[in-house]
Amino acid sequence: MKQVAIVSGKGGTGKTSIIASLAALAQGRAVFADCDVDAPDLHLILCPEILERREFYGIKRAFIDKEKCIQCGICQDACRFGAIADFEVKTPLCEGCGVCQLVCPEEAVEMRDVQAGEAYISQTRFGPLVHAELYPGEEASGKLVAMVREMARDLAAEKNLDLILIDGSPGIGCPVIASLTGVDLA
Structure with missing residues (x-):
């Protein structure tokens, strides 16, 4: 199987x-992967019909059990991201490091999976x-790109297609590295 990004x-x-132009030329001979998550x-150009949705969970986030919390403030002092105020976790600021859970003497902090996005398998005219x-505001875009790439490989194998065309992320960060890892041509 060839992968082109x-x-x-x-x-x-x-x-x-x-990629949209290549999709028109490929006419059913390739799987397309939009890795600019x-x-x-x-999808705006190819107008797909969504066939399947999958939830994506990035990093774990802290949650404080108010019944267990004795409001000692140790977690607030330990959080270097300023994500804990008034003995509540401000979810957008939480980086999921788990320090608050580690230092809590009452085990009132729990790290939970939080849905950070969705992935789709769709059908287009091509x-x-x-x-x-x-x-918006979520982390782990590289992990979501890796999920898209894996889904595209599985779909290509299932449909007996030997080409994946990848619309990569812009820049030089994690999603770009995940878009390029293991491709045959970029």
Whole structure:
């Protein structure tokens, strides 16, 4: 199976337009993967019908059990992200490090999985599309890209297709590395 990624260090350079054009040329001979999970837009061009949705869980976040909490303030003092105020975790600020859980003498802090996005398997007029969306402010975009890539490989194997065309993330960070890992051509 061949995997081809279209990437660029900058957004707005035409990566999605190139993949959409290649999709039209491939006509049912490839799986398309939109790995720009922070700002996906291949679906806007290919107008897919969503066939399957999968929840994505990124990092664990802290939650304080008010019944167990004795309001000692140790967790607030230990949180270097300022995510705990008034003995409550401010979810957008929590980085999921778990220090608050570690230092709590009453075991009142629990780390829980929080849904951070969704991944989709869809059908377009040109073939199958795997795409995803990371919720605003969420972390772990590289993990979500890895999930999209794995779903695309599984779908290609299931449909007996030997080509995956990847619309990569812009920039140089984790989602780009996850978009490029193991590709045959970029």
